[in-house]
Amino acid sequence: MSESFLLDGRPIAFTAGQTILQAAVAAGAYIPHLCFHPAFKPHGSCKVCTVHVEGHPRASCTTLAADGMEVESDSPAVNAERLALVQMLFVEGNHFCPSCEKCGDCKLQATAVDLGMDSAHFDHFYPDRPVDASHPELLLDFNRCILCSLCVRASRDVDGKSVFALAGRGIGTRLIVNAASGRLADTNIASDDRAVHVCPVGAILPKRRGFAVPIGARVFDLKPISAVADPSAAIEAR
Amino acid sequence: MPPASPIAPADAARAAIDRHHANPLELLQVLREVQEDCGWIPPQAIDRIESGLRLPRNKIEGVASFYAFLSTKPAGRYRVRFSNNITDRMLGAKALMDRLCRSLWVERGKVSEDGLVGIDTTSCTGLCDQGPAMLVNEGRAIGHLKEARIDQIAELIRGEVALADWPPELFRVEDNIRRRELLLAEPPAPGEAIDAAIVRGPGSMLDEVKASRLRGRGGAGFFTGVKWEACRRAAGRTRFVVCNADEGEPGNFKDRVLLATRADLVIEGMTVAAFVVGAKRGFIYLRAEYRFLLPVLEAALARRRAAGLLGEAIRGVAGFDFDVAIHVGAGAYVCGEESALIESLEGKRGTPRNRPPYPVTNGYLGEPTIVNNVETFASSAIVAIRGGAWYAAIGTPVSSGTKVVCISGDCERPGVYEYPFGFRVSEALADCGARSPQAVQVSGPSGYCLAASEFERRIEFEDLPTAGALMVFREGRDMFQVARNFVHFFAHESCGFCTPCRVGTQLLRRLMDKLANGHGSPYDFAEIERLNGHLHALSHCGLGQTACNPVLHTIAKFRPAYDRRLEHDEFRPAFDLDRALLAARQMTGRDDEAAHLAQEPEEETP
Numbered sequence: 001m002s003e004s005f006l007l008d009g010r011p012i013a014f015t016a017g018q019t020i021l022q023a024a025v026a027a028g029a030y031i032p033h034l035c036f037h038p039a040f041k042p043h044g045s046c047k048v049c050t051v052h053v054e055g056h057p058r059a060s061c062t063t064l065a066a067d068g069m070e071v072e073s074d075s076p077a078v079n080a081e082r083l084a085l086v087q088m089l090f091v092e093g094n095h096f097c098p099s100c101e102k103c104g105d106c107k108l109q110a111t112a113v114d115l116g117m118d119s120a121h122f123d124h125f126y127p128d129r130p131v132d133a134s135h136p137e138l139l140l141d142f143n144r145c146i147l148c149s150l151c152v153r154a155s156r157d158v159d160g161k162s163v164f165a166l167a168g169r170g171i172g173t174r175l176i177v178n179a180a181s182g183r184l185a186d187t188n189i190a191s192d193d194r195a196v197h198v199c200p201v202g203a204i205l206p207k208r209r210g211f212a213v214p215i216g217a218r219v220f221d222l223k224p225i226s227a228v229a230d231p232s233a234a235i236e237a238r
Numbered sequence: 239m240p241p242a243s244p245i246a247p248a249d250a251a252r253a254a255i256d257r258h259h260a261n262p263l264e265l266l267q268v269l270r271e272v273q274e275d276c277g278w279i280p281p282q283a284i285d286r287i288e289s290g291l292r293l294p295r296n297k298i299e300g301v302a303s304f305y306a307f308l309s310t311k312p313a314g315r316y317r318v319r320f321s322n323n324i325t326d327r328m329l330g331a332k333a334l335m336d337r338l339c340r341s342l343w344v345e346r347g348k349v350s351e352d353g354l355v356g357i358d359t360t361s362c363t364g365l366c367d368q369g370p371a372m373l374v375n376e377g378r379a380i381g382h383l384k385e386a387r388i389d390q391i392a393e394l395i396r397g398e399v400a401l402a403d404w405p406p407e408l409f410r411v412e413d414n415i416r417r418r419e420l421l422l423a424e425p426p427a428p429g430e431a432i433d434a435a436i437v438r439g440p441g442s443m444l445d446e447v448k449a450s451r452l453r454g455r456g457g458a459g460f461f462t463g464v465k466w467e468a469c470r471r472a473a474g475r476t477r478f479v480v481c482n483a484d485e486g487e488p489g490n491f492k493d494r495v496l497l498a499t500r501a502d503l504v505i506e507g508m509t510v511a512a513f514v515v516g517a518k519r520g521f522i523y524l525r526a527e528y529r530f531l532l533p534v535l536e537a538a539l540a541r542r543r544a545a546g547l548l549g550e551a552i553r554g555v556a557g558f559d560f561d562v563a564i565h566v567g568a569g570a571y572v573c574g575e576e577s578a579l580i581e582s583l584e585g586k587r588g589t590p591r592n593r594p595p596y597p598v599t600n601g602y603l604g605e606p607t608i609v610n611n612v613e614t615f616a617s618s619a620i621v622a623i624r625g626g627a628w629y630a631a632i633g634t635p636v637s638s639g640t641k642v643v644c645i646s647g648d649c650e651r652p653g654v655y656e657y658p659f660g661f662r663v664s665e666a667l668a669d670c671g672a673r674s675p676q677a678v679q680v681s682g683p684s685g686y687c688l689a690a691s692e693f694e695r696r697i698e699f700e701d702l703p704t705a706g707a708l709m710v711f712r713e714g715r716d717m718f719q720v721a722r723n724f725v726h727f728f729a730h731e732s733c734g735f736c737t738p739c740r741v742g743t744q745l746l747r748r749l750m751d752k753l754a755n756g757h758g759s760p761y762d763f764a765e766i767e768r769l770n771g772h773l774h775a776l777s778h779c780g781l782g783q784t785a786c787n788p789v790l791h792t793i794a795k796f797r798p799a800y801d802r803r804l805e806h807d808e809f810r811p812a813f814d815l816d817r818a819l820l821a822a823r824q825m826t827g828r829d830d831e832a833a834h835l836a837q838e839p840e841e842e843t844p
Contacts, residue, residue, distance in 0.1 A: 044592045045736050047776045057775040062592040084772045088741035122745055123812060147734070165296035166587070166734075167303040169570070171744045173734030178296040180281060 005069035007031075012065075020060035020071055021049050030226040031073050032082050032111050034089075034200055035148035036061040037232045040157070046148055048085050048111065052078055083115045091122045092171070094129065094143035095201075101210035102202030104218030105235045108146060109201075110225035125171075132177075134185035137207055138196060145175050145203040155195035163189045175203070197236045213238065250275040251286035262291040263603075265585035269302050270526075270568050273376065277317065278309040304587040304733075306360065306569030307376045307526045314349045314356030316395045321371045323362035323488045324723040325646045325709055331370035334388050335359070341392040355395050361571055361727055362488035363527045366646035366709070367414045367653045375401060376569075377529030380408050411530065413495050414653030417669060419640040420632070421500060421616050422656045429547050431506045431622035435513050436555055438622075444470065444514045447618060449626025451638040456482060456574070456611035457681055457705035462618060465608055468598040470515045472606035479512045479520035479560075480602065480609040482579060486525055486571035487682035488727060489707030492642040493612040495654045497524075497531050500616055501538035505562060507615030509547065510622045511608060512560040520562040521602075523579050526569045535564055571731035575779050576609040578733065589735045590779040613642055613706075633659030637698040645670040647679075647710035657697070663708070664693040672710045677717055677796070679709040683724035684784035687717070687791035717796035718803065722750040724788035732781060739782025742773045746786060752812040753803045761809040763793070763800070 004011045005020070007029055014023035024031050025038050033049040036042055042061035049060045052072040060071070072078055089095075089108060097109050132140035147166065152175075155163040163184075167176040179186035189195065196204055215221065219234045228234050245253075254271040258264035268291065272283045279302050288295045302308045309317075320326070320335045335346065339357050344350040347358050365371035368381035378401060380391070387408070394404055415422055435443045448463030469477060481504060485493040496504060508520050522535060539562055542548045552558045570588045573579045577591035580602050601607020610618075617639055621629045630638045637659035643666060646652045650671030657666070667675055678693065680686045681704035688695065688702075695701050711720060729747040734740045746769050749762050770786035777783045793800055816835045823833050 042592070044778065047737050047778070050776055059592075059778075064594075081772060081776055084768075085737050085776065088737055088745070092741045092744075123748065125744070147740075162294040162296065165294065165300040167296070167300040168734065169304045169306075169587075170730065170732040170734045171740060172303075173740060176296050176299060178294050180285070180295060 003065075003067040005065050005067065005071055007071045008074050014065040018065050020051060020053075020058075020063050020065050020069075022061070023065045024060070025230060028229055031060050032114065032225075033061060034107055034111065034146060035150065037150055037198060037200075038230060039232070040150065040153050040198075043149055043153070046085065046089075046146065048082050050078065050081055050085075057081070079115055082111075083117055084121075086112045086115060086117060087121045089146050090117075090120045091124045092127070093145065094126065100144065100202045101205055102144070104215055104221040105213075105238050106202055106220070107200035107225065107231055107235065110220035110231070113220070114225050129174075132184050134183040135189070136185070137191045138184060138189065139205045139207055140175075140177070140184050141203055141205065142175060144201045146201055147173055147175065148200060150198045150200065151175070151195040151204060154198045155189075155193065158194040161188055161193065161195075163187045163193070163195055198232075200232070200235070245275045247272070247276050247280040247283040248286045251283040252290065255287065255290035260290055262293050263583075263585045265291060265293065265298065265301055266305070266568060266582060267565065267585075269298070269305075269308055270566055273308050273568075277315055277375070278311065278313050301585065301587055304570065305526075305567070308568050312349060312353055314354060315398070316355040317375050318355065318357045318391075318395075319360035319363075319373045320357070321361075321363040321365065321369060321373075322359035322723075322727070323366060323369070324720050325366040325489065326362075326369040326371060327723060328647065328715070329370045331383070334370055334383050334385070337385060338388050338392055341389065342395060354398070360527075360569070361486065361731060362490075364485060364491040364494050364525075365411065366489055366491055366707075367644065368412055369646070373527060376526060377532075378409055379411055379527070379530055381411065409530065411494075411498070413499055414651075415495060415499070416651055416653045417655040417657065419656040419658060420620050421496065421503065421613065421640060421642060422654070425500060425503055426619070426623055428502045428506065428542065428545060429553065431503075431619035432509055432513070432547060432553055434622045435510045436553055436558070440470075440514045440516070443510065443622065446626035447514070447621055450621040450629040451626075451636075452614065452617055452621055452629065453637065453699060454611055455613035455617065455641070455705070457487070457685075457703060459699045459703050462610065462614055465598055465610070466511060466514050468596075469606045469608045472599040474599075474606040476519070476605050477512075477515050477517040478602040478605060478607040479508050479515065479517045480576075480579070480583070480607055481508055481520065481522045481562075481612060481615055482574065482576065482609050483528065483612050484523050484525045484567055484574040484579060485528070485612070485705075486574045486731075487684065487705050487707060488724070489646060489679065489682045489709040490644055490705050491646075492644040492654050492706040494528055494531070495644075496612050496616055496642065497528065498534060501535055502542070503616045503619050504612050505538060505542060505548070505615075507610075507617070507619035507622075508562060509552065509560055510618055511610070511615065513552075513558060515606070515608060517608075518559050518561075520560060521583055522562060522564045523573070523583060524564055524566050525573075526567045529566055532564060532566060539564070570733070571727075572733040572779070572781055575781070578779070579609060580607065587733075589733050611705075634698050634700065636700045641697060641704070641706070643697065643704065643706045643708050645708045645710065648673045648675065648712035648715070649710045660696050660698045662694055662696050663688060663702070666697070666708055667693060667710065670708075670710070672712075674713045675710050676713045676715065677711040677720075679707070679711070679720070679788075681705050682707045682709075683727055683788050684780065685787070687721075687788060687795060689795040716799055717792045718753070718799035721788040721792040722754060725750045725785070728781065728785035732785075736776075736778035736782065738773055738776040739778065739785065742769055742777070742782065743785050745769055746773070746789070748812060750789065753800065755812075755814060755817070756803065756805050757810045757812055757814065758800075758803050759806040759809050760804065766793070
């Protein structure tokens with residue numbers, strides 16, 4: 001007998017040690033998330049995957065599943081909290097979806113659409129974040145970085161390079177690269193590194209490929225993110 | 239003589255790396271020592287640390303940029319930081335800082351053009367009973383600031399007098415102990431608690447701690463015996479005992495006084511804990527603002543090693559080996575959270591971990607670790623000597639023992655007071671000579687704001703748990719500005735890990751500034767309440783979860799302070815065209831009428 005919990009009333013089987021979100025993704029059930037990726041250890045920072053477990057808010061990516069647990073996810077109350085988080089991420093950075101090469105393949109944008117976000121609600125911070133176009137094959141656009149640290153984890157744990165790290169504190173938290181110059185061109189990153197492809201937004205982009213797939217034919221143009229089985233894998237495959 | 243960086247950065251880094259045996263876990267200590275020697279962390283020092291500790295450069299930069307007292311850019315040969323706590327502000331810190339800035343021709347937050355001095359504010363320095371206070375070059379605290387003292391300091395800086403040659407009375411920190419019970423009474427002889435624990439044996443000693451019903455004194459109130467037992471039972475290769483002396487909650491300074499006057503009792507309590515759980519190594523995590531206590535603590539440790547109270551076979555008991563190292567922080571309130579503190583001990587950014595697992599099973603280096611407050615360890619030493627039942631008879635049935643509180647703000651006798659648990663706030667107010675108090679902030683910004691009608695409430699876990707701070711506000715103090723000061727504090731101290739706290743505390747800060755600038759409407763009240771819901775429900779740790787407390791409490795109890803700022807019935811944007819031109823006015827040196835677009839009054843930052 002495998003153990004299971006109830007996600008909005010639907011039984012989800014899990015194995016010992018799996019978190020709620022890990023089990024949900026494995027079962028093909030959707031819980032909104034941004035800093036989580038099934039291939040990586042849960043990080044628990046974006047909090048967009050927050051669910052209510054027996055009435056208490058919990059980050060589903062880091063909360064262990066338990067037999068018989070009742071998890072509320074797709075409800076107006078929980079989605080309202082997620083919407084506020086996504087709006088916070090929008091005002092914190094500079095996200096101009098129509099002019100972004102990642103438009104249609106971006107988990108932040110797709111999650112916002114799926115949650116019915118029609119405005120950023122809060123006042124924009126308009127931070128000053130220069131881009132790093134130094135690398136011949138890759139562009140780093142910090143304006144779009146949501147500090148999920150997937151590239152940090154991928155570069156360190158998969159690529160074995162530690163090209164990326166978080167620096168600063170609080171609202172000054174920012175992504176930095178491993179070079180005395182601070183420039184991506186002076187790191188040992190390669191365009192086939194996992195860290196390049198794991199970005200859920202348009203912060204790390206291969207150059208000269210922006211519109212190889214036209215807008216309108218991209219992953220989340222075709223289906224809402226909630227209907228894509230493994231959105232992390234789907235955009236990575238692009 | 240000028241103190242101009244006598245040590246080359248690479249040499250400073252090499253020496254620090256050698257002192258810490260090239261151990262990458264000691265990254266934060268290495269960085270802190272380079273900062274002390276060079277006044278900042280130059281790239282050449284980072285080059286050296288990169289090779290010496292074999293760490294990626296961006297990890298070093300990531301750690302260095304997390305802590306407020308580490309600078310990766312030149313920060314001035316003299317670095318002056320004024321305590322920005324509300325109690326310092328009420329004593330005139332802002333005007334004194336402006337005076338020093340004018341005197342030394344430097345703008346707040348910037349370094350003077352000749353690289354001589356940088357002046358800025360910092361979070362509460364824990365000298366609230368002798369403020370306004372400042373820190374010079376990270377480690378040195380100066381209290382009792384007055385205009386004459388500011389002018390004296392300006393003269394010393396202008397003359398480039400080395401800190402070692404500054405008049406010692408500037409750096410005198412007072413204990414201000416006003417009321418004594420168990421911990422602040424005549425201290426027991428060193429070794430007395432350890433001897434009592436040895437006679438009992440580890441299991442029985444643990445039983446005594448459980449019987450004492452001693453609870454954590456950092457504010458959360460977890461039962462100490464339960465924590466120790468969980469650590470003792472957890473599987474691990476080794477165990478660690480950590481003393482949380484990162485007393486960052488504004489208004490708190492009782493741990494400073496306990497460390498300065500009762501270091502033996504605190505270390506004795508740590509040793510008893512190590513005996514119970516079977517730990518070989520311990521740490522004292524000392525907040526950067528208390529760097530001046532490092533020699534005091536090092537001396538206490540040396541004395542105890544010489545007396546056989548630390549080291550191998552303590553008191554001749556084979557296998558009872560325990561020693562303590564001091565880890566000095568570098569300016570981060572969030573490191574008072576126990577899992578962030580452990581990350582920082584491991585030389586990382588002070589980001590709270592995902593829990594569970596908790597430190598009692600997976601703490602320092604993943605091994606079972608107990609983290610207790612300074613006062614908790616001191617209390618457990620008393621429990622070892624007097625026994626659990628004796629201790630439990632003091633205080634109330636739920637809150638046994640005594641509590642050391644630190645009182646500051648509008649009162650005649652600010653300082654440290656020790657009471658048996660269960661005392662009324664009004665009693666403390668009478669003892670400290672509070673001047674017509676309208677409010678008391680209990681425990682600090684994350685705690686409770688009491689109105690006069692609540693002064694009969696009691697300090698005890700059943701009613702008002704506290705880390706120790708009681709900040710008194712007399713009639714006439716603007717409680718909106720008090721709350722705004724606290725909101726600025728949280729926004730400054732958010733670690734930035736989770737979205738709700740990183741962004742939410744900034745949104746809250748902007749809303750409070752909007753009200754202060756006269757653009758508030760009822761819409762903004764609704765927004766503040768909504769934000770509170772999100773921060774409370776979604777934040778990763780207590781910092782974000784409690785960041786709205788000061789605002790909610792003051793709205794509920796001091797509504798007129800907010801209402802008089804509601805200049806509009808309907809929503810107004812926060813954007814202010816005239817304010818937006820401030821930078822242009824500064825650059826052009828203009829302040830005439832034609833350089834303004836509207837004439838709205840500007841309020842002082844609290």
